[in-house]
Amino acid sequence: MNKIKLTAISTTVVERDHAVITGDGFVNSAIPGWTNCEVNVVINEAMGAKFCQLLVTLNKATVLKGTTEATQIFFYVIDGSSEVIVDGKTHQLTQGSYVYIPVNKNYEFKNASENTKFLTFHKTYEFLEGYKIPDVIVANQSTVNQNIYCDDPDLLMQNLLPDQDNFSFDMAVNIFTYNPGANLPFVETHIMEHGLIYLQGQGIYRLADKWYPIKKGDSIWMAPYCPQWFGALGKEPAVYIYYKNVNRFPIKP
Template structure:
């Protein structure tokens, strides 16, 4: 039997395309979805944040008219010695961190944890937390932020872990070739978002056009696939990003030769307010 592959996590390194490069790329913004190819993540599109030192970020999603409205998502790169004592400027906003390279030291509600590749932290709204890079190499992580929607009788707590330590759940009828690693309990009403790592083995597929109310942020961690989005075929590879609006029809084929894996955000578990 072939031993399981070690999970990999694509991490952007910036730079700038040469003057000889063609302008044509796969970036597109439509009424239903946005595609940000990894080649877009150059030095000149980074942002700096007033709460952070020795840090830059590629903002992938923010609430915007005509786009996804429930979340912020960015790839953050922290140099050695950098970080933030109070990273979150809004007490009503929850956060989720997922490390793709290096090591990030996080302190939340008095609990300290060093997150390495695949490590994550869920940080409830109102949590006092900090993050620093105490290592000798850059630390890169995905930061998801959402305004929390509280529900009486259900309060989330700080959660640390590593996706490599969680047993994935196979999707029914797929013989385990399509599986989901759930980092937050999908049945716990304390959470109003899910963040999962989804894995497809080569040739596996979402065999129907999912059409649902949940918005999605998908960061491709490994491999390649072809997505069917609102009637369009879109080829993606590790490092690409998709932002999908509510009710955007979506399906995919995993292309191989390696597994196709992505980090998935979606909003869940709340009544629609009218």
């Protein structure tokens, strides 16, 4: 009996103000200075976003080397380990580690374990008069406090960048944990743009007027003012890491 491979089926959806990217249609991209690795451009300006989100798979021969110019980069280790040299210092990274590299910095990632996976967020830095460019940050999510969100102990937020206390930052990266059965207390509609990937669990996401089943490994883009809501399903927490733009004028002064 012949087996038919259904190559025309995908759960990825791209709309005017949101997208759900499930990874079943990824095609490799090449980035100058990033060698011996797989790079998937998940979110980008080509779809209407004002930032970029990548998934990168590294191996022992991988080298990610470059200089940030107009764009800052946030690296997060989803799985595996690597070494990074930035600002003249060498750091060992493991699962949950993250590196924030501001503009005008040289960086090099190397000596990764096989099948190490990175998430990256890239955003053009918006200078703000009276505030200096942020410093390099190398840390691990395990050292970041979980704060209760909207007075609900089943909603827990980790702020990986000190954006709430430092207007030098024009981007935030947070990890949001929903305990089983937890959900956002209202449908959010706001000027901030989001990019995210699920690290654990599953649930239902409302984007605009549509509803999507979401699971570990899925990524989402939300344009400004896209109505959004999420509810966790299943017996384990649903966890995602997400980007948003913050701390700048909604219109140029």
